[in-house]
Amino acid sequence: MAHPALDVLLKGSSGRSTRGLLRIIILCTIAAAAVSSRLFSVIRFESIIHEFDPWFNFRATKYLVQNGFYSFWDWFDDRTWHPLGRVTGGTLYPGLMVTSGVIYHVMRFLTFPVDIRNICVLLAPAFSGLTALAMYLLTSEMTTSPSAGLLAAAFMGITPGYISRSVAGSYDNEAIAIFLLVFTFFLWIKAVKNGSIMWGALTALFYGYMVSAWGGYVFITNLIPLHIFVLLCMGRYSSRLYISYTTWYALGTLASMQIPFVGFLPIRNSDHMSALGVFGLIQLVAFAEFVRGFLPGKQFQRLLTSMVLITFGLGFGMLVLLSVSGVIAPWSGRFYSLWDTAYAKVHIPIIASVSEHQPTAWPAFFFDLNFLIWLFPAGVYLCFQKLKDEHVFVVIYAVLSSYFAGVMVRLMLTLTPIVCVAAALALSAILDNFLVISAPTPPAKTDTNKSDKVKKPIGIYSYFSKTFVTCSAVLYLLIFVAHCTWVTSNAYSSPSVVLASKLPDGSQYIIDDYREAYYWLRQNTPDNAKIMSWWDYGYQIGGMADRPTLVDNNTWNNTHIATVGKAMSSREEVSYPILRQHDVDYVLVVFGGLLGYSGDDLNKFLWMVRIAEGIWPDEVSEREFFTARGEYRVDDEATPAMKNSLMYKMSYHNYQNLFPPGQAADRVRGTKLPADTPQLNTLDEAFTSENWIIRIYKVKDLDNFGRDHSSAVAFDKGHKKKRAAKKKGPRVLRTE
Amino acid sequence: MPAKRHAASTASAAPASPTPNTPTPLSKSLSSGPATLKSNASAVEIAQLVWEQYLSSTPQRTLLLDAFMAFLVLVGGLQFLYCALAGNYPFNAFLSGFSAAVGQFVLTASLRMQTSEPTGQSKPSSKGKNARFAEEPEEQGAVTASHERAFADYIFGSLILHFFCVNFIN
Numbered sequence: 001m002a003h004p005a006l007d008v009l010l011k012g013s014s015g016r017s018t019r020g021l022l023r024i025i026i027l028c029t030i031a032a033a034a035v036s037s038r039l040f041s042v043i044r045f046e047s048i049i050h051e052f053d054p055w056f057n058f059r060a061t062k063y064l065v066q067n068g069f070y071s072f073w074d075w076f077d078d079r080t081w082h083p084l085g086r087v088t089g090g091t092l093y094p095g096l097m098v099t100s101g102v103i104y105h106v107m108r109f110l111t112f113p114v115d116i117r118n119i120c121v122l123l124a125p126a127f128s129g130l131t132a133l134a135m136y137l138l139t140s141e142m143t144t145s146p147s148a149g150l151l152a153a154a155f156m157g158i159t160p161g162y163i164s165r166s167v168a169g170s171y172d173n174e175a176i177a178i179f180l181l182v183f184t185f186f187l188w189i190k191a192v193k194n195g196s197i198m199w200g201a202l203t204a205l206f207y208g209y210m211v212s213a214w215g216g217y218v219f220i221t222n223l224i225p226l227h228i229f230v231l232l233c234m235g236r237y238s239s240r241l242y243i244s245y246t247t248w249y250a251l252g253t254l255a256s257m258q259i260p261f262v263g264f265l266p267i268r269n270s271d272h273m274s275a276l277g278v279f280g281l282i283q284l285v286a287f288a289e290f291v292r293g294f295l296p297g298k299q300f301q302r303l304l305t306s307m308v309l310i311t312f313g314l315g316f317g318m319l320v321l322l323s324v325s326g327v328i329a330p331w332s333g334r335f336y337s338l339w340d341t342a343y344a345k346v347h348i349p350i351i352a353s354v355s356e357h358q359p360t361a362w363p364a365f366f367f368d369l370n371f372l373i374w375l376f377p378a379g380v381y382l383c384f385q386k387l388k389d390e391h392v393f394v395v396i397y398a399v400l401s402s403y404f405a406g407v408m409v410r411l412m413l414t415l416t417p418i419v420c421v422a423a424a425l426a427l428s429a430i431l432d433n434f435l436v437i438s439a440p441t442p443p444a445k446t447d448t449n450k451s452d453k454v455k456k457p458i459g460i461y462s463y464f465s466k467t468f469v470t471c472s473a474v475l476y477l478l479i480f481v482a483h484c485t486w487v488t489s490n491a492y493s494s495p496s497v498v499l500a501s502k503l504p505d506g507s508q509y510i511i512d513d514y515r516e517a518y519y520w521l522r523q524n525t526p527d528n529a530k531i532m533s534w535w536d537y538g539y540q541i542g543g544m545a546d547r548p549t550l551v552d553n554n555t556w557n558n559t560h561i562a563t564v565g566k567a568m569s570s571r572e573e574v575s576y577p578i579l580r581q582h583d584v585d586y587v588l589v590v591f592g593g594l595l596g597y598s599g600d601d602l603n604k605f606l607w608m609v610r611i612a613e614g615i616w617p618d619e620v621s622e623r624e625f626f627t628a629r630g631e632y633r634v635d636d637e638a639t640p641a642m643k644n645s646l647m648y649k650m651s652y653h654n655y656q657n658l659f660p661p662g663q664a665a666d667r668v669r670g671t672k673l674p675a676d677t678p679q680l681n682t683l684d685e686a687f688t689s690e691n692w693i694i695r696i697y698k699v700k701d702l703d704n705f706g707r708d709h710s711s712a713v714a715f716d717k718g719h720k721k722k723r724a725a726k727k728k729g730p731r732v733l734r735t736e
Numbered sequence: 737m738p739a740k741r742h743a744a745s746t747a748s749a750a751p752a753s754p755t756p757n758t759p760t761p762l763s764k765s766l767s768s769g770p771a772t773l774k775s776n777a778s779a780v781e782i783a784q785l786v787w788e789q790y791l792s793s794t795p796q797r798t799l800l801l802d803a804f805m806a807f808l809v810l811v812g813g814l815q816f817l818y819c820a821l822a823g824n825y826p827f828n829a830f831l832s833g834f835s836a837a838v839g840q841f842v843l844t845a846s847l848r849m850q851t852s853e854p855t856g857q858s859k860p861s862s863k864g865k866n867a868r869f870a871e872e873p874e875e876q877g878a879v880t881a882s883h884e885r886a887f888a889d890y891i892f893g894s895l896i897l898h899f900f901c902v903n904f905i906n
Contacts, residue, residue, distance in 0.1 A: 197889035250839035
């Protein structure tokens with residue numbers, strides 16, 4: 001404990017309040033650090049929404065602010081998923097938008113006319129400050145050490161694993177969900193400790209908020225029952241458990257059903273069944289305890305355990321039966337892919353195609369958590385030493401989330417809080433044990449004497465060992481801060497809408513092709529021109545260009561996405577009818593060949609083929625896009641299917657003309673390209689951005705004379721060619 | 737083996753209605769365990785013993801709570817029966833009605849535990865059962881709230897519960 005050291009410093013009785021004040025100041029500083037370390041992107045670029053999903057959230061928030069809550073709730077969006085539309089109000093988690101809408105109106109009420117965009121951009125940093133506070137509360141529940149909570153708050157504030165999802169501008173559900181997650185867990189621990197209805201009800205309220213904010217609420221839904229179940233199995237039933245759990249479940253389930261998107265899931269979906277099962281179980285256990293009050297039988301324990309086991313078995317059997325017979329919806333695909341990492345790849349390519357659903361590479365753990373990752377097991381070990389109810393919770397959480405974080409990259413986010421808790425426990429245990437003795441220089445003498453009496457058996461009195469351990473801890477902390485700052489500034493602060501690169505002389509060069517192209521669309525196309533692109537760009541087109549799209553990042557309709565994939569990967573003669581049928585006016589592709597931008601459509605192309613193949617195995621085949629030797633090539637040796645695909649043609653259309661003849665090269669794939677440019681018959685190039693990242697094509701209308709497009713183009717070309725031949729004979733001869 | 741059979745039948749009955757706390761039927765089947773293990777008294781006799789002990793040892797206020805809980809079980813059971821027999825057409829309405837009953841039952845049970853704990857703790861009941869982990873509650877300190885606090889919590893929980901139910905009922 002740091003008490004004696006601080007007490008000596010702060011002179012006895014006034015020490016307590018001084019410490020309280022210090023703690024508040026430290027917490028405020030931590031929150032400020034958490035907020036400011038997330039502002040790199042705003043300073044470096046501008047106040048802009050990042051990436052893909054945030055653009056939808058931003059658009060929805062604007063809709064909410066403009067049209068009010070009720071029309072947001074009933075919002076049917078006909079500008080996405082073009083022929084189908086989307087029942088947006090019923091298929092989103094409204095927590096994020098409602099939160100920023102409320103903030104907006106409160107600011108208005110206080111006469112601060114803040115733009116909604118700035119609220120959205122700065123929401124995530126603001127909530128990360130709150131997360132640090134919640135972390136302090138949660139960790140303080142775990143230990144009596146006063147420093148652990150502060151350490152955990154500091155870790156949580158700046159650890160890259162959390163920053164990755166909460167930099168300014170990444171206006172995503174996770175921005176507020178992690179705060180809610182941590183705070184719900186804090187309330188839950190509080191409820192378990194106190195066994196009062198109030199804390200249980202508060203847990204349920206924040207759980208409801210969490211449900212409205214993020215699909216990851218299922219994690220809480222399963223973790224809390226598991227905690228209770230483990231405690232029951234350890235024979236630790238008490239009325240506190242009954243009160244907190246049943247209150248949480250009864251209220252929390254109702255609260256979660258208020259969200260239209262969740263609806264009846266809590267009683268239909270298998271993901272939620274464990275909570276129900278444990279609810280029933282704890283009723284039985286409570287009743288058994290109650291009856292035992294009247295029957296002090298020795299064998300009761302055995303009877304109880306056998307009853308528990310049988311009930312569990314029966315419940316599980318019933319669950320399986322109901323799932324098989326279809327009364328309860330089976331587990332969702334994402335859930336399966338948590339257990340079988342190859343599941344998604346085989347069955348649902350659309351889930352596997354998302355990069356954040358990939359398994360985590362091991363350096364990512366160190367990259368995101370730095371030295372916390374090796375303090376983490378030590379902290380869990382310390383929990384085993386005490387093993388009260390709340391420590392059991394930490395242990396379960398740690399085990400589960402480390403498994404999940406290994407399966408999916410994005411679930412690193414749920415691992416981060418518990419790593420911070422455990423690491424703070426471990427580090428504070430180390431520091432407390434050493435620092436109590438090595439007080440700051442002036443009063444060191446008396447202090448050493450005092451602690452000499454208390455702790456004899458440990459040989460750590462020498463100043464050498466004290467300074468050594470303290471210095472190394474401080475060193476690690478400093479390295480951690482440096483690492484976090486470096487990672488944040490280099491890896492996580494790019495908006496990915498605006499790209500930055502360095503020119504050879506070291507000056508920064510901003511690549512703003514996305515916004516250039518979206519603005520072109522906004523200003524040069526009719527208001528209801530349908531834009532077809534791969535689904536990654538759907539939200540951005542909706543948000544920045546304000547044009548209807550065919551598919552977007554809300555991948556609710558696999559067939560529709562596959563249709564787009566088929567249009568992209570087929571020959572023009574096949575694609576053109578598809579485009580006509582879907583009223584497509586413009587087609588947008590992302591092409592990084594000129595700049596060396598690797599996230600372009602040709603690199604994602606195989607996913608389009610795979611997803612299309614999942615629906616039309618006869619017409620699209622992944623194998624045809626590989627050469628005989630199994631290579632994915634775009635140069636001279638590319639397969640005919642590849643060369644004739646719409647995507648290939650759109651990407652390389654006219655690209656060869658940029659280069660001297662025969663020297664065209666693709667800088668992403670590092671290959672030379674065929675000498676002549678692919679011939680597009682059914683599309684016209686409408687716009688190509690400065691660095692060729694975005695290319696937009698207009699779909700041609702039907703031919704006036706009823707010819708098909710290839711013959712019409714051939715006719716036009718032949719006509720022109722003859723005229724051109726007179727001027728530059730030799731070149732034309734060569735291109736033929 | 738017979739004890740296990742009985743327990744299994746209890747458990748299989750339980751999922752049908754999630755609130756299996758009507759004192760009489762369950763206590764009968766539960767006490768059948770001790771009956772076979774301990775004494776030669778029949779299950780019915782033991783159940784009667786439990787019932788009498790319960791009546792004599794429970795204070796009036798707690799009995800009132802228990803009556804309310806029994807009523808809630810009845811209401812919930814009726815709703816469930818209706819749903820099973822006549823179909824679940826207004827499913828929202830059924831759900832909110834049913835979960836109002838369940839939630840209120842659970843809250844009342846919690847209130848009962850909190851208010852009857854100080855008296856119940858001194859009884860041999862808790863001494864015998866908590867032998868293995870008796871040090872836990874002591875270590876945790878006296879977390880038993882005052883009756884007024886417990887009742888205030890109860891009101892708070894019920895308010896939230898019924899707000900959600902009314903909101904959900906359509």
